[in-house]
Amino acid sequence: MLLTKGDSGDAVRALQRNLNKVGSILLVDGDFGPGTTAAVVDARVVLHQPGPPDADDAIQQALAAVPDPLPAVTAAGITFIARAEVTSATAYRRSFRQPVWPGGESGVTIGIGYDLKFPTQAQLRADWQAHLPETALMRLTMVLGKAGSHALADSVSDVDVPLDDAMAVFVAHTLPGTILSVHKMYPQSDTLPPARLTALVSLVYNRGTRLTDRDAAKQDRREMREIASLLAAENADAVADQLDAMSRLWDPQNQAGLVQRRHDEARLWRAGFVALQLA
Numbered sequence: 001m002l003l004t005k006g007d008s009g010d011a012v013r014a015l016q017r018n019l020n021k022v023g024s025i026l027l028v029d030g031d032f033g034p035g036t037t038a039a040v041v042d043a044r045v046v047l048h049q050p051g052p053p054d055a056d057d058a059i060q061q062a063l064a065a066v067p068d069p070l071p072a073v074t075a076a077g078i079t080f081i082a083r084a085e086v087t088s089a090t091a092y093r094r095s096f097r098q099p100v101w102p103g104g105e106s107g108v109t110i111g112i113g114y115d116l117k118f119p120t121q122a123q124l125r126a127d128w129q130a131h132l133p134e135t136a137l138m139r140l141t142m143v144l145g146k147a148g149s150h151a152l153a154d155s156v157s158d159v160d161v162p163l164d165d166a167m168a169v170f171v172a173h174t175l176p177g178t179i180l181s182v183h184k185m186y187p188q189s190d191t192l193p194p195a196r197l198t199a200l201v202s203l204v205y206n207r208g209t210r211l212t213d214r215d216a217a218k219q220d221r222r223e224m225r226e227i228a229s230l231l232a233a234e235n236a237d238a239v240a241d242q243l244d245a246m247s248r249l250w251d252p253q254n255q256a257g258l259v260q261r262r263h264d265e266a267r268l269w270r271a272g273f274v275a276l277q278l279a
Contacts, residue, residue, distance in 0.1 A: 001057070002054055002055070002056050002057075003015055003032055003054065003055040003060070004032065004053075004054040004055070005032055005033070005034075005036075005037050005053070005054075006032060007032040008030050008031050008032065009030055010030065012030045012031065012032045012036070013028050013029075013030045015032075015036070015040075015055050015060060015063070016028045016029070016030075016036060016039075017075070017076075017279065018060070018063035018064055018066065019036070019039045019040070019043055019063060020075040020076065020078070020079045020278075021063065021066045021067075021068060021069060021075045022042075022043050022046050022047070022063065022066060023042075023046075023069075023078075023082075023163070023164060023167030023168075023171070024036075024039035024042065024043065024079075024089060025079055025082045025083055025086070025088055025089050025092070025167075026039055026079070026088075026089075027083075027277045027278070028076075028277050028278055028279060029277050032055075034090075035088060035089065035090065037053045038053075038089065038090070039089065040053050040054070040055050040059065041053050042089070042163075042164070043059065043063060044059060045164075046164065047059070047062045047063070047066075049062055069171045070171055070175060070176070071194075072179055072194065072197060073175070073179070073194050073197055073198045073201060074194045074198075074273075076194070076195075076198075076273040076278040076279045077194055077195070077197070077198030077201070077273075078170070078171060078175065079278055080198055080202060080264075080268065080273070080276065080278055081112075081175070081198065081201060081202045081205060082112050082167070082170065084202055084206070084261050084264070085112050085113040085205075086112060086113070089163055092112075092163050092166070093163060096111075096112075096161075096166075097160060097161055097162065097163070098153075098156075098157050098158075098159060098160060098161070099116075099140075099143070099153045099156045099157060099159055099161075100153050101148035101149055101150050101152060101153040102148070103148075105147075106148050107143065107145075107146055107147060107148040107152075108143045108146070108148050108152050108153045108156065109148075110140065110159070110161050110166070111161050111165070111166035111169055111170060111174075112166050112167065112169075112170040112174065113174075113205065113206075114127075114166075114169065114170075114174060116140060116143050116144050116145075116146075117144075117145060117146065117147065117148065118145075119144065120144070121141050121144060124137065124140060124141065124144065125137060126173075127169050127173040127174070128140075128169060130168075131161075131165035131168060131169060132159070132161065132165070136159045136160070139156050139158065139159050140156060140159060142155070142156065143155070143156055174205075175201065175205075178201050178204055178205045179197070179201055181204055181209050182197070182200045182201050182204050184209075185204065185209055185211065185228065186200060186227065186228055186231050187231075187232075188231040188232060188234075188236075189231065192236070193272075194273075195268050195269070195272040195273050196236070196239075196268070196269050198268060198273075199239075199243065199265040199266075199268045199269045200227075202261070202265050202268075203224070203243070203262075203265055206258075206261065207224070211224055211225050211228070218249065220249055223242040223243070223245050223246040224242075224246075226242050227239050227242050227243075230242065239269055240266040240267075240269040240270045241266070243262050243263075243265045243266035243269060244262065244263060244266040246262045247259045247262040247263060264276060
């Protein structure tokens with residue numbers, strides 16, 4: 001069945017789920033709108049299926065045959081975290097294709113939240129040498145390990161990171177490493193279903209692995225420690241309340257994205273991917 005712009009319904013949802021297996025970062029809302037149209041165009045390039053921005057039987061079958069890129073969290077989990085970092089494919093191309101500084105304690109970031117404050121030069125090359133030219137890698141080494149600023153990001157603004165390369169590194173290198181970190185922090189997480197594991201991976205990718213307070217007055221890692229206690233006590237259902245409670249750490253006016261991210265992680269924990277239009 002041919003699907004085209006303006007169509008809606010379950011067949012479009014199935015298409016969107018399959019498009020997310022190739023990094024389209026779509027909501028599964030059943031609306032074949034501009035985002036889905038652009039995703040079909042991108043998928044045709046990835047799958048070597050030239051054609052119009054419509055989804056004919058051939059491209060639908062090719063997408064259906066693509067294996068899940070990271071079964072531990074599934075394509076839906078990858079999409080959740082990528083959307084938390086860059087919102088959408090369109091937003092990525094508009095605002096994140098060049099290095100940026102997100103603010104706060106972050107360094108300059110590239111791709112899907114890849115923070116250059118932390119990797120070594122060897123790690124940067126291991127992750128990115130198949131995707132970025134040598135000239136770009138050399139430019140990025142200049143900002144490794146440094147506290148971020150807009151000026152520092154501007155100093156490497158000539159580096160270009162296409163979305164397909166950003167997603168490839170995110171899926172093959174960044175997320176697997178974060179999943180390992182989550183399992184070390186929360187040993188019981190290796191038995192969690194994908195939606196709940198995704199919530200913890202999103203949390204740790206955003207906040208890091210530290211469990212000790214840096215701000216004693218705020219007890220800024222209190223909820224992350226409580227999550228460890230709840231999982232150890234086999235009281236996993238209560239973790240969602242801690243994710244919600246953690247939103248206290250950010251100003252809802254100036255840091256609304258982080259507040260929403262914690263609440264979305266809590267919704268994911270309670271109700272799974274469907275609750276966030278990801279499945």
